[in-house]
Amino acid sequence: MIKVYGITTCGSVKKALSFFKAKVIPYSFVDLKTTQISEETLEEWLSKQPLLRLFNTKGTKFKTLNLSKELSDEAKKEWLLKEQLLFKRPIVECEDGALLVGFDEELYLRTFSS
Template identity: 45%
Template sequence: MIIYGISSCGSVKKAIAFCKKYNLDYDFIDMREEPVGGEKIDHWLSYVDIDTLFNKRGTKYRTLGLKELDLDDEDKHRWLIEENLLIKRPVIEHNHGVSVGYDEKRYLDLFCDK
């Protein structure tokens, strides 16, 4: 499993703590140090819709004034590529696909034996 995010993000910290608690192997990619490009974003979008991946609640969204621009999906896609901090975190690539955001119940269902 690969966790994409930024090390200072609370949701990313929770996802990493979850993996450690349940002894799950993972790699962490800090998107500030290794930004993701359009190919990776398109891959994620084959599993989740753009509104799931595009973070409208974050600081970067507000500071860029994007709410006032009434972005369509194409605009959101361009912004995700240009500014990775608009990606909702964490993004986790795993055997079952891609998960976005921290959700302990979903993680238990996806990653832990029943």
């Protein structure tokens, strides 16, 4: 089953969830406000997507923490493990092992049309 990671108040997450509901695609939702992502999961995601894709420098949490865009990769990983809201959302684990980050309707249509 597809697993969607995000927060319910995020516009991109809402679009992704609406997409899956409209296409009657079963999924499970993991709330990043209440679920801690493990270092193992982060490393698995990083084997599929670059760190720059997973680390959200445009979100509110990045701005309120007053983080520098010049953070090292190691520092970014540490922050992602401490502050789940720094992940770009949604993160979608597909049944075939692929990992999608963010909502792109065209990509979703190509990926999930069967």
